[in-house]
Amino acid sequence: MFRSKAERKVIEAGYDPARLPPGQYLTEKWPVLHAGSIPDADLTTWDFSVTGEVDNPIRLTWDELNRLPKVEVTQDIHCVTRWSRFDASFEGVPWSAVEDLVEPKSSARFVVAHSEQGYTANVPIAFLRDPLALLATHADGAPLTPEHGWPLRLVIPGKYFWKSAKWLRGIELSSVDRPGFWERYGYHNDADPFEEERYAF
Ligand SMILES: Nc1nc2c(c(=O)[nH]1)N[C@H]1C(S)=C(S)[C@@H](COP(=O)(O)O)O[C@H]1N2
Numbered sequence: 001m002f003r004s005k006a007e008r009k010v011i012e013a014g015y016d017p018a019r020l021p022p023g024q025y026l027t028e029k030w031p032v033l034h035a036g037s038i039p040d041a042d043l044t045t046w047d048f049s050v051t052g053e054v055d056n057p058i059r060l061t062w063d064e065l066n067r068l069p070k071v072e073v074t075q076d077i078h079c080v081t082r083w084s085r086f087d088a089s090f091e092g093v094p095w096s097a098v099e100d101l102v103e104p105k106s107s108a109r110f111v112v113a114h115s116e117q118g119y120t121a122n123v124p125i126a127f128l129r130d131p132l133a134l135l136a137t138h139a140d141g142a143p144l145t146p147e148h149g150w151p152l153r154l155v156i157p158g159k160y161f162w163k164s165a166k167w168l169r170g171i172e173l174s175s176v177d178r179p180g181f182w183e184r185y186g187y188h189n190d191a192d193p194f195e196e197e198r199y200a201f
């Protein structure tokens with residue numbers, strides 16, 4: 001069977017090559033990627049809101065968010081610029097804990113993540129309900145660093161990593177799907193790395 005150089009590197013590193021999506025290569029490092037600058041945050045005034053198609057919209061302070069139950073998850077991450085990182089570990093609040101507070105209406109089928117500086121990313125709500133999805137406060141056992149999204153980032157499994165909004169400030173539930181920041185620039189709405197859904201055209 002033909003193996004690309006990228007696949008051979010995955011095998012040499014001891015991983016199943018099936019974990020590498022087409023057109024990706026494995027990196028041991030954790031690259032930093034975003035549009036714009038790294039925002040600062042003041043945790044005394046910072047808040048996190050859940051709005052839209054919910055019975056109880058909420059606005060949580062940093063302390064309130066951190067009093068919710070937390071879990072740790074491990075997953076592979078894939079950037080559309082072709083790097084993949086395996087076994088990235090994140091700790092944070094699972095969506096289920098937030099969902100218990102807000103009680104989504106049955107009309108809530110899509111979500112838009114809202115971040116500092118107007119960055120947005122959209123996914124069907126099913127992806128937030130995946131047990132690997134997380135409102136992450138920690139990565140690799142330590143608080144997020146500013147460049148990786150401190151104090152809070154979204155982690156969305158099974159999608160290119162642009163759906164995992166850094167510097168997250170809110171989740172909006174919606175009955176209709178609305179394209180986010182990169183999706184409006186022509187990135188594929190569904191963003192499945194194994195289907196190589198990079199661009200919409
Ligand atoms: N707020 C915000 N989140 C973002 C982005 C961004 O530009 N702004 N870029 C996305 C992209 S394209 C990727 S690959 C990941 C990169 O996360 P990392 O820098 O922690 O590796 O963040 C995603 N989340």
Ligand SMILES: [Mo]
Nearest residue numbers: 079080081162
């Ligand atoms: Mo990316």
